[in-house]
Each structure stands twice: as structure tokens, then as C-alpha cells.
Amino acid sequence: MRYIGNKENLLDKIYQAMQSKNIKGNSFFDFFSGTANVGKFFKKLNYQVYSSDLLYFSYVLQQAYIKNNEELYFEKLLNKLSFQSRSLFASPLYKVVEYLNQIEPINGFIAQNYTPSGTQHLEIPRMYFSDENGKIIDAIRQQIENWRIEKIISENEYFVLLACLVETVPFYANIAGVYAAFHKKWDPRAVKKMELRPTEFIINDFDNQCFNENSVNLLGEVEADIFYLDPPYNQRQYAPNYHLLETIAKYDNPVIKGVTGLRANYENQKSKFCNTITALQELETIAKFGKYNTLILSYNNEGIMPQEQIISILQAFGKVDLIEFDYTRFKSNNRGESKHKKMIKEQLYILQR
Numbered sequence: 001m002r003y004i005g006n007k008e009n010l011l012d013k014i015y016q017a018m019q020s021k022n023i024k025g026n027s028f029f030d031f032f033s034g035t036a037n038v039g040k041f042f043k044k045l046n047y048q049v050y051s052s053d054l055l056y057f058s059y060v061l062q063q064a065y066i067k068n069n070e071e072l073y074f075e076k077l078l079n080k081l082s083f084q085s086r087s088l089f090a091s092p093l094y095k096v097v098e099y100l101n102q103i104e105p106i107n108g109f110i111a112q113n114y115t116p117s118g119t120q121h122l123e124i125p126r127m128y129f130s131d132e133n134g135k136i137i138d139a140i141r142q143q144i145e146n147w148r149i150e151k152i153i154s155e156n157e158y159f160v161l162l163a164c165l166v167e168t169v170p171f172y173a174n175i176a177g178v179y180a181a182f183h184k185k186w187d188p189r190a191v192k193k194m195e196l197r198p199t200e201f202i203i204n205d206f207d208n209q210c211f212n213e214n215s216v217n218l219l220g221e222v223e224a225d226i227f228y229l230d231p232p233y234n235q236r237q238y239a240p241n242y243h244l245l246e247t248i249a250k251y252d253n254p255v256i257k258g259v260t261g262l263r264a265n266y267e268n269q270k271s272k273f274c275n276t277i278t279a280l281q282e283l284e285t286i287a288k289f290g291k292y293n294t295l296i297l298s299y300n301n302e303g304i305m306p307q308e309q310i311i312s313i314l315q316a317f318g319k320v321d322l323i324e325f326d327y328t329r330f331k332s333n334n335r336g337e338s339k340h341k342k343m344i345k346e347q348l349y350i351l352q353r
């Protein structure tokens with residue numbers, strides 16, 4: 001998934017850096033989980049994984065990839081649906097996804113608030129999704145919820161289906177990367193009919209845990225050999241930038257506002273890492289009260305916490321190494337039209353107690 005700070009392409013480098021410093025361990029806390037990609041990687045390496053994020057859509061992904069630890073068969077549901085898959089060898093998840101791809105569209109909260117037809121009364125009608133895709137999203141979201149209420153899917157099955165939706169929606173959103181604005185013309189991707197995509201199952205030997213919390217509040221609860229910190233690195237809060245994924249995941253009919261239909265209330269999802277002073281204070285709290293052997297902080301040379309202050313805080317608790325590597329980031333202009341390359345230095349601060 002496209003996500004600011006997604007570490008998918010850096011995972012091998014992070015792991016190599018850990019090996020070069022001889023960092024060992026069996027348990028791993030992905031403190032700022034986002035897409036859950038980091039937790040997934042370490043789950044595959046058979047670490048006991050803990051993960052958390054302030055955002056609920058991230059929690060949905062964590063439930064599907066980190067917490068769920070079994071292949072799912074959707075037995076109750078498939079027994080009930082009188083539905084013939086087009087594929088002979090389809091997996092149970094694939095069959096359910098295929099079923100969801102042919103249900104009747106519904107004019108629900110997403111269609112009514114984020115498509116041109118639903119918002120034609122506004123001065124600037126919202127063009128986040130095509131009329132057709134807005135209704136498809138509503139239909140799939142409501143169907144998944146109804147199955148949960150009727151108890152014909154388990155908790156794990158529920159979250160895996162929601163994760164399929166959260167992972168699919170970005171491919172059809174008419175945006176430049178974040179949901180803080182929509183394009184005023186249709187991106188060709190956004191006018192294609194949405195087809196739900198199945199996700200993967202990751203299974204390891206542990207009882208992995210995930211949370212939808214300010215991770216700093218979990219310091220008394222979670223103990224792990226490695227704490228991996230990948231906080232926001234500038235003032236931009238994540239909640240408004242991903243408000244639509246949050247609303248699709250929660251489907252809670254929120255009060256919304258402004259041209260872009262932002263969730264009006266995200267007070268409890270504001271991160272202290274988006275301000276230099278509070279970020280440094282939080283970092284110190286984590287380093288001091290966390291129960292870990294190794295703390296790894298992912299950051300970069302454009303971050304709002306200055307390097308000398310990070311090092312000075314961490315050094316009070318053990319030996320600190322800084323590993324840097326060049327990373328090419330692609331930046332779109334404001335309208336998301338073109339991309340230019342930018343080199344930044346990705347940094348790993350490694351604190352060993």
C-alpha cells in the first residue's frame with residue numbers, strides 16, 4: 001500500500017543492519033505499525049510480534065496479518081452462500097472475494113459523501129471515488145459487517161475481509177497518494193470498476209498481539225527483545241491524510257467537514273511525534289521505561305528531531321550506533337501530476353542496553 005513512511009522497500013536493509021550489529025532476539029514490537037509491513041516481515045522470520053498504531057485501519061491490517069495465525073476456511077459462510085465459484089481450485093478466501101465482487105452496489109455513506117453524484121449539492125462535488133465504485137465500497141463494507149453480526153464469520157475472517165477492502169480501495173482512489181485532497185480530473189485508475197483483491201495469510205509459531213493505541217501507553221504491558229520505532233518524521237498528522245481509509249475501516253458515519261469531507265474529530269489520534277519538543281520527550285519516555293534489549297529508531301535526515309538530540313537522549317540508556325543509507329524518494333507535485341527523484345538519508349539509530 002502507498003503510505004507515507006512505508007518501510008516495505010527498506011526491510012532487507014533494516015535486517016542487514018541488525019545482523020551487522022549482531023542483534024539477536026525472539027520478540028519484536030512494531031511500535032508504529034502503519035501498513036503492518038514491518039511486523040509481517042518479522043512474523044515471517046518467526047519472531048513473536050507485537051504491533052500497534054493510533055489508526056484503526058492500521059489495526060485492521062495488523063489483525064489480518066499479525067494477530068491472525070491460521071489459514072481461514074470460511075466454512076459457515078460458504079455453506080450458507082449458494083454461490084458457484086468460476087474457478088475450480090479457488091481458495092476459500094478467493095471464493096468469498098469473488099462472491100463480494102458480484103453483490104448489488106448500495107448507496108451508503110461513502111457514495112453519499114465522496115462521489116460526484118452523492119455530493120452534487122456541494123460547491124465542489126467530491127471526486128474521491130467514481131459513483132460506481134463508491135457504491136461498491138458501501139455494499140462490500142456493509143455485507144462484511146452483516147456477516148459478523150449474523151455470526152457466520154469469525155473475528156479473524158472478519159478482519160481478513162476488511163483488510164482485503166482496505167488494501168484494495170487505494171488502487172481506485174482518485175488521489176495523489178494521500179486523502180487530504182482529490183484530483184479535479186479522473187485518474188484512469190479511479191474510473192475502472194473496483195474488484196476486491198484477496199490478501200495473504202502469514203502463519204508462525206507464536207501468539208502475536210496487536211493494538212489500536214498510543215504505543216507509549218503500552219510500555220508497561222509489552223515486553224520484547226527488540227523495539228522498532230518508525231514514528232512520523234514531520235508535522236503532518238497521519239489521521240487527516242488517511243481519513244477515508246479510516247472511515248471505510250470503522251464505517252461509523254462520522255461527522256465530516258470541509259471541501260474534502262475530513263473526519264471532524266480526530267483529537268485522540270494526534271501524534272506527539274509531529275512536534276519536535278514533544279517527540280523528543282516521547283522518545284526519552286520510550287527509551288527509559290520500555291522493556292527491551294535493543295531499540296531501533298528509523299528516521300531520516302529531514303526529520304524534525306535533530307540528530308544530536310536523538311543521540312544524546314538514547315546514549316543515556318546504553319550504546320548507540322547510527323547507520324545511514326541513501327534512499328531515493330519520488331515526490332509528486334501538488335496536483336500529483338509528475339514525480340521527481342529526491343535523495344534522502346535513511347537512518348537507523350540502534351540502542352543496545
Ligand SMILES: C[S@@+](CC[C@H](N)C(=O)[O-])C[C@H]1O[C@@H](n2cnc3c(N)ncnc32)[C@H](O)[C@@H]1O
Nearest residue numbers: 005006007032034035053054214215230238271
Ligand atoms: C512512518 S509511519 C509507520 C510506517 C510503517 N513502519 C510502515 O512500514 O507502514 C508512522 C505511523 O505511526 C503512527 N503513530 C504516530 N504516533 C503514534 C503513537 N503515539 N502510537 C502509535 N502509533 C502512532 C501513525 O498513525 C503512522 O501509521
